[in-house]
Amino acid sequence: MKKMMTSVFALLTLTATIANATTVGPEKSPIFDSSVYTSTMTKQLHVAVEKQEGSKVQIKLVNEKGDILAEEIVGKKKINYRARFELNQLQDGTYKLLITDGTTTQSRTLSLSTSTPVVAPTRVVTVQ
Numbered sequence: 001m002k003k004m005m006t007s008v009f010a011l012l013t014l015t016a017t018i019a020n021a022t023t024v025g026p027e028k029s030p031i032f033d034s035s036v037y038t039s040t041m042t043k044q045l046h047v048a049v050e051k052q053e054g055s056k057v058q059i060k061l062v063n064e065k066g067d068i069l070a071e072e073i074v075g076k077k078k079i080n081y082r083a084r085f086e087l088n089q090l091q092d093g094t095y096k097l098l099i100t101d102g103t104t105t106q107s108r109t110l111s112l113s114t115s116t117p118v119v120a121p122t123r124v125v126t127v128q
Helices: 002-020
Strands: 022-024 032-039 044-051 057-062 068-074 080-086 093-100 105-112
Touching: 032 093, 044 057, 044 068, 044 093, 057 080, 068 080
Parallel strands: none
Antiparallel strands: 022 105, 032 044, 044 080, 057 068, 057 093, 093 105
């Protein structure tokens, strides 16, 4: 039973990972793998790339028009790479993070929206 639950968990994790990234390119083993997460406290986008030595990987943040807002290139000698992109200066809207080695491209969509702060009503309790 424990082995079956482990298999189900592994399948769900794999499904969630595939759903988060769209890969475009030929069906062969990828040269790189990436993970992306945000930090709400610091308004940053964190990107981690693990790749094979001898290959270059390009990371781009683009807006809806396709304009490049930020770009990082991971050199051939690096295997693990971490990058941070500041999001607090960007306007509300939809952005794409593109990670490519020239053959395979992983794409992630970011939606930025600012919510208006809600003021909670104040309640005063007095005891006499």
